[in-house]
Amino acid sequence: MSDGIPMPRDGTVATRSKRAPLSSLWLLAPAAVLFLFVFILPVGEVALWSVQGEAGLSAEHYEAALGAGPYRTILLGTLQLSFGVAFACVLVGYPAAYFLASCRPRNRTLLLLLILTPLWVSVLVRTFGWIVVLGREGLVNSMLIGIGAVDGPLQMLYTRGAVYIAMVQVLLPVAILVMFSTMTTINRSLLMASRILGATPWRGFVHIFLPLSAGGAINAWMLTFVLALGFFITPALVGGPKETMIANLIATQITLTLDWGLGSALGMVLVIAGFAVVGAIALLFRRVTRLSGHGGSR
Amino acid sequence: MKKLLWSLSVGAAIVGGASDAVLAQSAGKSITIANYGGAWAETLNRICIDPFTKETGVTVTQAATEDSLAQIRVQQTTRNILWDIAPTERSGLPVSSKNGWLEPIDWSVVDPENKLPPVARKQYAIGAIAYSTTIGVRTDKLPEGKTFGGWKDFWDVKSFPGPRTLRNSPAENLEFALIADGVKPSEVYDVLRSPEGVDRAFKKLDEIKPAITVWWTSGQQPVQLLASGEVFYATAFNGRIQQLQKDKLPVKIIWNGGSLDVSYYSIVKGARNVADAQKFMKYCWNTPSRLAEIARAMPYSSFNPEIYKILSTDEAKELPTSPANLDVQFALDSEYWAENLPRIQKRWEAWRLQ
Numbered sequence: 001m002s003d004g005i006p007m008p009r010d011g012t013v014a015t016r017s018k019r020a021p022l023s024s025l026w027l028l029a030p031a032a033v034l035f036l037f038v039f040i041l042p043v044g045e046v047a048l049w050s051v052q053g054e055a056g057l058s059a060e061h062y063e064a065a066l067g068a069g070p071y072r073t074i075l076l077g078t079l080q081l082s083f084g085v086a087f088a089c090v091l092v093g094y095p096a097a098y099f100l101a102s103c104r105p106r107n108r109t110l111l112l113l114l115i116l117t118p119l120w121v122s123v124l125v126r127t128f129g130w131i132v133v134l135g136r137e138g139l140v141n142s143m144l145i146g147i148g149a150v151d152g153p154l155q156m157l158y159t160r161g162a163v164y165i166a167m168v169q170v171l172l173p174v175a176i177l178v179m180f181s182t183m184t185t186i187n188r189s190l191l192m193a194s195r196i197l198g199a200t201p202w203r204g205f206v207h208i209f210l211p212l213s214a215g216g217a218i219n220a221w222m223l224t225f226v227l228a229l230g231f232f233i234t235p236a237l238v239g240g241p242k243e244t245m246i247a248n249l250i251a252t253q254i255t256l257t258l259d260w261g262l263g264s265a266l267g268m269v270l271v272i273a274g275f276a277v278v279g280a281i282a283l284l285f286r287r288v289t290r291l292s293g294h295g296g297s298r
Numbered sequence: 299m300k301k302l303l304w305s306l307s308v309g310a311a312i313v314g315g316a317s318d319a320v321l322a323q324s325a326g327k328s329i330t331i332a333n334y335g336g337a338w339a340e341t342l343n344r345i346c347i348d349p350f351t352k353e354t355g356v357t358v359t360q361a362a363t364e365d366s367l368a369q370i371r372v373q374q375t376t377r378n379i380l381w382d383i384a385p386t387e388r389s390g391l392p393v394s395s396k397n398g399w400l401e402p403i404d405w406s407v408v409d410p411e412n413k414l415p416p417v418a419r420k421q422y423a424i425g426a427i428a429y430s431t432t433i434g435v436r437t438d439k440l441p442e443g444k445t446f447g448g449w450k451d452f453w454d455v456k457s458f459p460g461p462r463t464l465r466n467s468p469a470e471n472l473e474f475a476l477i478a479d480g481v482k483p484s485e486v487y488d489v490l491r492s493p494e495g496v497d498r499a500f501k502k503l504d505e506i507k508p509a510i511t512v513w514w515t516s517g518q519q520p521v522q523l524l525a526s527g528e529v530f531y532a533t534a535f536n537g538r539i540q541q542l543q544k545d546k547l548p549v550k551i552i553w554n555g556g557s558l559d560v561s562y563y564s565i566v567k568g569a570r571n572v573a574d575a576q577k578f579m580k581y582c583w584n585t586p587s588r589l590a591e592i593a594r595a596m597p598y599s600s601f602n603p604e605i606y607k608i609l610s611t612d613e614a615k616e617l618p619t620s621p622a623n624l625d626v627q628f629a630l631d632s633e634y635w636a637e638n639l640p641r642i643q644k645r646w647e648a649w650r651l652q
Binding site: 073244 | 364365367368371389393461467507510511512513515519522526527528639640643644647648650651
C-alpha cells in the first residue's frame with residue numbers, strides 16, 4: 001500500500017504466483033498421502049458399500065435414499081437449511097470483515113482474537129448456551145415476561161429459527177475470516193483514486209471494493225455451506241420436532257439399524273450434492289471469483 | 299488387501315480404543331471392557347475394577363463407546379478384536395448372536411448357583427443390571443389436586459396440559475402408545491406383532507404429536523429439559539430422574555407402564571482373554587454384595603434376587619427390579635426390535651416429518 005499503485009502491465013506477478021515449478025511438487029506428498037489414506041480410501045469403501053445389494057451390484061440403496069419418502073425430504077431440507085445458513089453468515093459477516101480490514105493493525109489483532117475465541121469453545125457448549133438464552137424459562141423469555149411484553153413464554157427454542165441462529169453463530173467466524181483475508185489483499189489506493197476522480201465513498205465501494213471482495217464472499221458462502229451440510233449436534237439439540245439433518249439419519253443407519261448400505265448411499269448423496277452445489281456456484285460466479293486474491297492488481 | 303484397506307479406513311475412528319488396548323496388553327494379563335462413560339464407568343471402577351485388579355492381578359481397561367454394535371461389527375469384519383467385553387443391549391444382542399460375533403457365556407463360571415432368572419442368563423450375554431425408561435413429572439407444574447398415573451395421563455393433554463418430550467425412536471414409544479390406548483403392559487408385544495398393531499400405535503401417537511416440543515436423542519437431554527422447565531412431562535431413564543431428585547428438583551418418577559431394559563454384556567468372539575472376562579462377569583455382575591453396592595451408587599439394579607436381602611426396603615423401592623416396580627412395567631423385547639427396527643424406523647422418520 002505504501003508503494004503507490006502497483007499495476008504490472010504484463011501481469012508477471014500473478015503468473016509467478018500461479019505456477020509452482022514441477023520440482024517442488026514433492027512438497028505436496030505428505031498431504032497427498034494423508035488425503036489418500038484418510039479420505040480417498042475410506043470414501044471409496046463407503047462408495048462400494050452403497051452399491052452393494054444382497055446379490056451383487058444394486059442401486060436399491062440409492063432408490064431408497066432418493067425415491068419419494070422421508071429420506072429425500074430430509075436431504076432437501078438439509079440442503080435448503082445449509083443454503084440459508086451460509087447466506088446469512090455471508091450477510092452478517094461481510095460488514096464485520098469490512099470493519100476488520102479497515103481498522104488499524106493493533107485493534108485488528110484484538111478484534112480477530114475476539115472473533116476467534118468462540119472457535120476454541122466446543123460446538124456443544126455453544127449450542128447449550130442457546131438453550132439457556134432461548135428456553136421457555138430462559139433469558140429472553142424472562143425478560144419479555146418481566147417487562148410485560150408477552151403474557152406467556154414464547155416458543156423460541158426447538159424451532160427452525162433456533163437452528164438458524166445457533167448454526168450461524170457457530171459458522172460465522174469462519175465466514176468472517178475467509179472474507180477478511182480477501183479484503184486485506186484489496187489495494188486501497190484504488191479507492192483513494194476513485195475519490196480523487198470525484199466518486200462518492202459509496203460509489204467507490206460499489207464499483208471497486210464490492211467487486212474485488214465478492215470472490216471472498218462467495219468462497220465464504222461455499223465453505224460455510226459445506227460445513228453446514230454435515231451439522232449434527234446443533235439441529236438435534238435446538239431444532240424442533242421436524243428438524244432432522246441428513247447427518248443424523250446417516251448416524252441412525254450406521255449405529256442403530258445397521259443398514260450400512262443405506263447409510264453409505266445417503267453419505268454419498270450428501271457428498272455428491274455438496275460437490276454439485278459448490279461446483280455450480282463456482283462456475284456461475286467464475287468471473288467474480290477470478291478477481292479475488294489479486295486485490296485489483298490486475 | 300481388502301482387509302488392509304478396511305483396517306486403515308476404520309482405524310482412524312477407533313484409534314483411541316486401540317492404543318488403550320495395546321498399552322494394557324503389554325503389562326501382563328488384561329481385559330478390555332467397552333463401556334458407556336460417565337458415572338457408570340466411575341462406579342464400575344470403584345466397586346468392581348480396582349478390587350478385581352488387586353485380587354487377581356488382571357488389569358482391566360475401560361474403552362468408551364456409544365455405539366457398541368457398529369463397533370463390534372467393524373472389529374469382527376476386520377478381525378481386529380480390541381475388546382473382551384462389550385455392551386450388547388437393545389438389538390445389539392440378537393443381531394450379534396445371529397451373526398456369530400459373540401462367545402458363549404460359561405454359566406458354570408458366571409452363575410454356578412443358578413441365581414439369575416432367564417432374562418439375565420442368555421447364551422451370549424449376562425444381564426448385568428436393568429434400567430427403566432419411566433415418565434418424569436414436574437410435580438410443581440401439575441394441575442391442582444390431580445395425580446398423574448401413567449401413559450393415559452401422558453396422552454391426556456386436556457387434564458394435564460404442558461409441553462412433553464419423548465425419545466426420538468420408535469422403540470418403546472409404540473409400546474407406550476399402546477398402553478395409553480388401553481393395552482395391558484404384559485400384552486404390548488402380542489398387539490405389536492399382530493397385523494394392525496403397528497398401525498394402531500402410530501394412530502395413537504398422532505394424538506400426542508402436537509404436544510411433543512422436542513424428540514430427545516441423548517440420555518441427559520430429557521432430564522435437562524425437565525430441569526429447565528422446557529417440558530413438564532418426559533420419558534427418561536430412571537437413574538437420571540433420581541439424579542434430579544437428589545438435586546432437590548420437584549420431579550416424580552412414574553413406574554407405571556415403564557419399559558424395563560436390560561443392560562447386557564457379552565464376550566466378543568476372538569477376545570484375547572475369555573477366561574478372565576468370564577471371571578470378571580461373575581465378580582462384578584453376579585456377586586450380591588457388589589451388586590447391592592452398585593444399586594446404592596446408581597439406581598440400576600441386578601436381577602439377582604439376593605440383593606434385596608442386603609438392601610433396605612427404602613433403598614429397594616427406588617430400583618427397577620424391585621418386586622413392586624417389576625410388576626407394573628413391561629420388559630423391552632429386543633428380539634422384536636432387532637427384527638422390525640429397520641422397517642419401522644423408516645416409517646417413524648416419515649411420520650415425524652408429516
